Amino acid sequence: METVTNPSIEVGDYTYYDDFEDVANFERNVMYHYDFLGDKLIIGKFCMIASGVKFIMNGANHKMDGITAYPFNIFGKDWKRVEPRLSDLPFKGDTIIGNDVWIGNNATIMPGVKVGDGAIIATNATVVKDVAPYTVVGGNSATEIRKRFSPENIAELLTMKWWDWNIEKITENLEFLTGKNPGV
Template identity: 65%
Template sequence: MIPDKNNKYPLEHYHKLCFLKNIIQNKNIVVGEYTYYDDDEDITNFEKNVKYHFDFIGDKLIIGKFCMIASGVSFIMNGANHKMDGVSAYPFYIFGGDWADSAPAATDTPYKGDTVVGNDVWIGTNVTIMPGIKIGDGAIIASKSVVTKDVAPYAVVGGNPACLIKMRFSEKIVNRLLELKWWNWDIQKITSNIHALTQNISLTDLNNFK
């Protein structure tokens, strides 16, 4: 009785939580298996909350496997950036006419690259993630945080701007978890190790995983 990764609504009779990859329409949003999105209103809000994500810019939002994304999470993409080294940051050119030839070159506007969320990441309610941020495996982002810089694997961060609150585990355990990459195991192996994966276990126990 393993949940079907291809099921849009994995919880029977509850349509405010979805396995996210099954609803994504934008080719520049890539989501791993079993990552879920839970929305207070409508799961279609997810793509609405990926802001300023223009095809002509080409940046991607990449989210790993087994992530937990709460309602109201927003991803600000590179299309939100303005040229900032002129006297004014106002985008005159977008209104056309005599202002059209003031358009900046692509290299003149800040570009932070793809936004990448690792595996087994928990993102709390109403978090905002800025362009080009990299969030490491196993990280936790507290509710209402604004993430303006990269987040280390297994870090807990919160605030505006988000700052480190604590590390979830010791450095040795983090390194072992990053070696194990349990999210890449086949689903039968994950299922047979569910109890171990949901307990606080020692480095010795982790080393016994095969």
Template identity: 60%
Template sequence: MLVAPDKTKLYPNENIRTVCYIKNLPRKLNVEIGDYTYYSDNKNSPENFYERIQHHYEFLEDKLIIGKFCAIAEGVTFIMNGANHRMDGVTTYPFNIFGGGWEKVAPAVEQLPFKGDTVIGNDVWIGQNVTIMPGVKVGDGAIIAANTTITKNVEPYAIVGGNPAGLIKKRFSDEMIELLLKLQWWNWDEQEIFDKLEILVSTNDIVTIRKLLENEK
């Protein structure tokens, strides 16, 4: 009996070619994707996901890290550190990239603003046309509303929206969030996820989650 779709396939459902598991695209340096995380694109092929990662230059060594079981809608854009301009002078204009003698003011890497890695947690839902700025950390279980611009970290199980993003509400109570972060269901094996699918998709009862945690010990 099958207990999960084949996580090694590019298209988990051959009848839905607008959705692909990103991890199964050709590997890209400094991009790490978790199992079952998908990109959906109804306008273009989802295989073009890497085009959504912009200004990502190898010499800067910043990473885009996305966890397991994330749902990423079309039009999302990840802006990486290569988009940053030097800001400590009179002008931010990047003279050096155009050559013609201007390359004499090419900045050293350490002179450029660097925000670090961009990290998306597990079980994160990112809506259409979201923009995520460099160095942002998005916590497990968060939801990002369509057309949102993320400029700062998002707490686990928060729902955020707007430009710039603001907190709309928390998905659960603080106690429930603490339990879910301990549960880490996304690290279960396929059989355990299959056996508890009904709980995962329809339960927000804190007593049930507490019992699950106790059984995991």
């Protein structure tokens, strides 16, 4: 995606974001992504990201071990004295989307989630935990609906890594890659 300028967002080749208004909105949908936290959003190759998909990053996390999770310190003055150290805040790590992942309209991906290669995230899903490769998930919070292929075929596809082929090989094998039965 050529519209991404934030160095903490990495997007693989041929990945696209389809927005009903403007594809330049993509970074606006990567929320609470503050440089000082150091977390990254890493998206693989050949991913399909629908309009309204939101990536919630670690900056959205509040300290939760007190009576209240309210961030008094953001209002400054006398309340600044309870400002938490970065090490006091929950940090879930980088958010990583594998290759060949389809994320449906208005889905939300929470901080630190890892979505495996070939996974499908249903429309309006809220993904709060990792998604295994070639798994379809949906709901709030997202749960497994089904596997796309047998465990043996998934293992073969993960070994094949078609997204790492050169573009000529991909082009030569389009019928295989898009066929109803991958025959792996």
